[in-house]
């Protein structure tokens with residue numbers, strides 16, 4: 001029996017490889033002789049570089065860059081096995097994990113460090129850049145990144161914009177003449193972890209602002225700032241960003257990349273699935289297992305478990321997902337290819353307890369799923 005285990009990471013708890021290993025261990029208690037194929041997945045957010053580099057025997061480069069709070073942090077980027085394609089995840093520079101919960105405030109966090117990672121890849125002479133966006137601590141519309149790349153974004157007084165998601169509401173002029181000229185000779189493909197638009201009830205601020213520390217009041221400020229920012233990008237560049245799918249990924253960074261860098265936005269999971277050749281591994285599988293820290297109705301907008309399920313359904317394979325938590329609106333995922341979903345929680349727990357015990361809980365749940373799977377096969 002061949003079992004493909006292709007989960008995302010459980011954010012702030014386990015890497016995708018740790019999740020896959022825990023699932024394999026649980027399953028092996030019932031099926032010790034099965035063939036297990038472990039594929040750490042990502043959707044453009046955290047973990048994208050590791051997935052792509054491991055799959056292509058590439059290399060890592062560590063860089064000290066500006067973190068979301070404006071302080072130096074250690075980030076990284078990857079060079080894929082072809083030696084020409086850089087893979088960068090914005091979360092490595094501007095991700096939520098760089099900001100302790102008590103300091104999360106997207107009014108003031110910056111994506112500047114992501115621009116610095118792009119410059120580091122350009123210094124290396126790459127020909128193509130895959131930029132994974134998502135998992136951010138920022139809601140600045142990618143303004144910090146653009147400034148790092150040489151764009152001048154000024155307010156009505158002619159001053160360069162201050163950092164953060166609030167300041168971009170004052171954007172009055174965009175001057176792209178100072179952009180690093182090497183960008184003109186490099187193709188930039190953007191792997192978005194979600195397909196949300198820039199603004200409104202399903203936009204960057206409303207849906208992802210709260211996890212970055214935004215209160216309902218801040219969400220309103222951030223949303224209207226992104227609207228002013230996106231409107232000016234449209235006006236100046238002629239590129240439509242306000243309603244574009246994925247423009248709201250990574251706190252609106254999708255809009256900057258689409259509007260100001262003419263980059264192509266694609267679902268991150270599709271890029272990772274292709275690089276890892278998931279389809280060919282699933283083709284001969286008996287069962288596909290995926291997972292993510294939380295499965296909710298938003299999962300259908302480009303998250304890993306749904307991407308994996310779509311691949312599996314192309315070959316009519318059964319798909320089971322394990323999650324740290326399931327929200328009440330999660331059942332919609334069944335319409336998108338996930339046959340069964342399980343929360344791994346084994347008892348009532350606080351969030352820190354759930355994060356701490358995730359590995360053990362995954363093993364226990366995987367073991368029980370394997371047991372039911374065996375009973376069903378033998379019935």
Ligand SMILES: O=C(O)[C@H](O)CO
Nearest residue numbers: 134135136249250251
């Ligand atoms: O970074 C974020 O805002 C979310 O992951 C959606 O892209």
